[in-house]
Amino acid sequence: xxxxxxxxVSILLWFSLGASGAPTEQTSPPGVTMSxxxxxxxxxxxxxxxxxxxxxxxxxxxxxxxxxxxxxxGSTGYNLIVDEDYDSGYYGTLAIGTPLVSYDVYxxxxxxxxxxxxxxxxxxxxxxxxxxxxxxxxxxxxxxSFIIExxxxxxxxxxxxxxxxxxxFSVSNQGFAVVDETSTGLLTSPVxxxxxxxxxxxAQSGQTPFWQTLASSGSLASAIFAVNLRRYSNAxxxxxxxxxxxxxxxxxxxxxxxxxxxxxxxxxxxxxxxxPLQSLTVQGSSISITSGTTAAIDTGTTNIxxxxxxxxxxxxxxxxxxxxxxSWAGYYQYPCSTTVTVEFSFGGNNWTMSSADxxxxxxxxxxxxxxxxxxxxxxxxxxxxxxxxxxxxxxSVFQYNPPAVGFAALSETALAANGVNGAVPSATIGTASATxxxxxGGSSLNDATSWIRRGLVQGVVALVTIAYLVL
Numbered sequence: 001x002x003x004x005x006x007x008x009v010s011i012l013l014w015f016s017l018g019a020s021g022a023p024t025e026q027t028s029p030p031g032v033t034m035s036x037x038x039x040x041x042x043x044x045x046x047x048x049x050x051x052x053x054x055x056x057x058x059x060x061x062x063x064x065x066x067x068x069x070x071x072x073x074g075s076t077g078y079n080l081i082v083d084e085d086y087d088s089g090y091y092g093t094l095a096i097g098t099p100l101v102s103y104d105v106y107x108x109x110x111x112x113x114x115x116x117x118x119x120x121x122x123x124x125x126x127x128x129x130x131x132x133x134x135x136x137x138x139x140x141x142x143x144x145s146f147i148i149e150x151x152x153x154x155x156x157x158x159x160x161x162x163x164x165x166x167x168x169f170s171v172s173n174q175g176f177a178v179v180d181e182t183s184t185g186l187l188t189s190p191v192x193x194x195x196x197x198x199x200x201x202x203a204q205s206g207q208t209p210f211w212q213t214l215a216s217s218g219s220l221a222s223a224i225f226a227v228n229l230r231r232y233s234n235a236x237x238x239x240x241x242x243x244x245x246x247x248x249x250x251x252x253x254x255x256x257x258x259x260x261x262x263x264x265x266x267x268x269x270x271x272x273x274x275x276p277l278q279s280l281t282v283q284g285s286s287i288s289i290t291s292g293t294t295a296a297i298d299t300g301t302t303n304i305x306x307x308x309x310x311x312x313x314x315x316x317x318x319x320x321x322x323x324x325x326x327s328w329a330g331y332y333q334y335p336c337s338t339t340v341t342v343e344f345s346f347g348g349n350n351w352t353m354s355s356a357d358x359x360x361x362x363x364x365x366x367x368x369x370x371x372x373x374x375x376x377x378x379x380x381x382x383x384x385x386x387x388x389x390x391x392x393x394x395x396s397v398f399q400y401n402p403p404a405v406g407f408a409a410l411s412e413t414a415l416a417a418n419g420v421n422g423a424v425p426s427a428t429i430g431t432a433s434a435t436x437x438x439x440x441g442g443s444s445l446n447d448a449t450s451w452i453r454r455g456l457v458q459g460v461v462a463l464v465t466i467a468y469l470v471l
Contacts, residue, residue, distance in 0.1 A: 001064050001110045001150065001194075001300030050361040050369075051327030053088065054303075058330050058373050060150050061305045064110060065296065065381045074221040075434035076250035077168030080425035081107065083244030087233045087388060088302050090244045091191050094166040094210075095429045096176075097136030102429055103129055105195040107227075107247060108300030109273050109398065110385070112203040113148060114164070114210060115177035116193035118157060124182045127189045131178060138163045138172070146177040148204050153183025159205045161438065166195075167249050169214055170432035175207025197225070197299070197398070199270040208438065211249065215400035217436050220250035223400035227299060228256045228414055231392045234356040235419035243422045257395035257408035262348040270403040272296040274382045279345040280310075282317040294382040295346070297396065297405050301387030303360055305375035314342075314372050321370070328369060331360070336368040344390065351407055357389040392418075 079092045082104075095102045096116065103116050117125045119132040133139040144159040157179040164174035179193070187193070200208045208216075215223040228245040232238040246253065252261060264275050277295040280287040287310060306314070311332070315321040321334035334340070342353040361369040371389040395414065397406035 001060060001106075001108050001298065051324075053085075054328055054331060054361065054369065054373075057088075057302055058305070058375070061301055061373075061385050062375060064150060064301075065305075065375075065377060065385060074250075075169065075219060076221050076248065077166075077433060078246055078248040078253070079167040080246055081227075081229065081244035082424055083230055083232055083242045084240075086238060087229075087231060087392065090229055090299060090388070092166075092195070092247060094164060094195065096131060096162050096164050098138040098163055099136075100163070100165055100429050101129075101131070101135070103131065103192040104190045105193045106191060106300060107195050107197060108298070109197040109227075110296055110298030110300045111194065112196040112198040112200060112209050113146075113177060113205050113207070114174070114193070114195055115146070115148070115155060115157070115179050115205075117155075117182065117187065118178040118180045120180045121182060122180075124184045125187065128187055129190065129192045131192070133160065133162075133178065136162055140173070142175070144206070146179070146205050148177075150186070153186040155179045155182045155186060157181065159207065164210055165429065165432055166210065167247070168431075168433040169210075169219065169249060170435045171210055171213050171438045172435065173438040174210060174213065175205060175438060177205050194300075198272055199403075201269065201271045211398075212400070213436055213438050214249060214434075219434050219436050220400075222250055222252075224252065224397050225249045226252045226395065226397040227391070228253070228395055228410075229299070229388055229392045231354070231356065231418040233359070235421070237421075238419070239421060239424075241424045243417070243420075243425060245417075252395070252397050252408075254411075256411055256414040258411045259409050261395075261397050261406040261408045263397070263399060263404045263406040264346045264348055266403040266405070267294065272382055273298075273398055273405050275346045275405055277344070277384055278347045279343075279350075280314075281341075281343045281350075282314050283341055285317050287313050287317075290383075293384065295384035295386045296382040297391070297398075298385050298387050299391060299396075301385050303371040303373060303387055303389045305385035305387075306372055307383055308374040308376065311372050311374045315370065318370075324363075324369060328363075330374045332370050332372070333363060333367050334370055336362060336366055340370070344386075346405075346407075349407070351390070351394055353390050353393050357392055360389070 081090050081092055091104050091106045093102050093104050116131045117128055119130040140161040142159045146159050147156045157177050160178050161173045161175050163172050196209055197211055200212055211225050214220050226248045230245045232242050267276050274294045274296045277293045315332040318334045321332050324331045324333045339355045340358040343350045358371050359368050360371040377383040394407040395410055
């Protein structure tokens with residue numbers, strides 16, 4: 001999920017109307033386990049409600065990608081993921097403060113800021129676990145304003161530092177944002193914020209992301225993190241939250257993939273985790289891709305955003321497909337009886353996307369909505385956003401040096417876990433196996449006055465009638 005950069009000028013105008021060698025291989029990872037959950041399923045929603053969710057997701061992607069000292073080394077850790085809303089999002093747990101308090105946060109390789117709601121957030125954060133600075137003896141207020149805007153709403157507050165712990169790693173003086181104003185409905189319980197996993201260059205807070213602090217300090221056994229996402233979109237009677245997979249730091253879990261990891265270097269300065277998209281085939285037919293096309297690999301986006309002409313070419317390979325309308329505008333509908341096969345290549349192996357993941361929703365027993373939707377990129381941003389609809393089909397590895405993304409085929413163990421109902425992992429804090437001191441730079445944004453922050457959030461509330469964060 002990619003935030004919209006908010007400049008002072010744009011706000012005023014608006015008022016006037018994400019090589020350390022091969023990864024360490026482990027099957028039984030050490031470290032402290034913290035749970036990740038998935039959003040509640042959409043199985044009980046009708047076509048209109050699903051359409052609203054789809055519209056908010058597409059609007060969110062468009063907005064998100066618009067312009068805008070070590071005590072122990074070589075450690076590893078992992079965090080169990082939770083699947084929410086029928087694969088619409090994935091979140092995990094971290095802990096902040098002294099003493100530590102746990103919070104659920106969305107996992108987002110498409111943005112770079114860590115933020116949680118504070119105890120002064122008010123009614124918009126009702127029912128959500130809130131961070132209380134006065135309860136932490138290690139809290140530091142950096143007196144710097146923070147604003148971030150998504151298609152579904154906005155969040156504003158201030159930048160702070162505190163102890164942050166996740167997956168057995170603890171970073172003291174980790175920079176993050178405490179949000180005290182947010183659009184109503186931007187978050188839903190139990191999620192308290194967002195955990196950005198892209199690169200520091202995208203951080204609107206100007207703070208180094210947690211993962212990057214670990215990687216740059218040499219804390220990780222291998223300077224990588226890896227993600228496995230489970231599928232429940234085609235499961236029978238899934239619960240509102242299901243076990244969603246795993247994120248690991250410092251190693252790739254060999255029990256979850258088979259064969260080698262196919263790494264593709266980021267073609268330029270790291271910001272998003274973006275790759276060159278070399279080829280795409282749909283139903284065995286090659287789809288024309290513009291030379292130099294790049295795609296952001298984004299765990300915070302549910303489906304797949306692509307240029308309008310490419311989306312049109314994709315659905316031209318599917319008989320009796322047509323543009324959807326209403327809240328589904330930008331998407332296409334097609335006969336549910338059609339099995340759609342899609343293959344991607346980023347310069348290495350070809351990777352197949354399951355037909356179950358191509359099916360984003362069912363309008364009726366005969367008509368379905370496809371996962372690809374139309375999107376026009378802003379200058380300097382990737383023209384494709386590849387989200388969970390693809391990432392559920394591969395084991396994904398994100399490498400610090402050289403900056404690269406790797407994919408591997410899922411193991412039988414990983415595949416067998418798809419759609420299996422189970423107890424949602426419970427949040428635990430545990431003991432850190434490695435401790436790092438954060439080194440955060442200055443702000444990437446000019447300090448904004450409180451009346452601008454307040455006006456931005458209130459204005460978005462007025463414009464967004466139903467705010468829903470689709471990661």
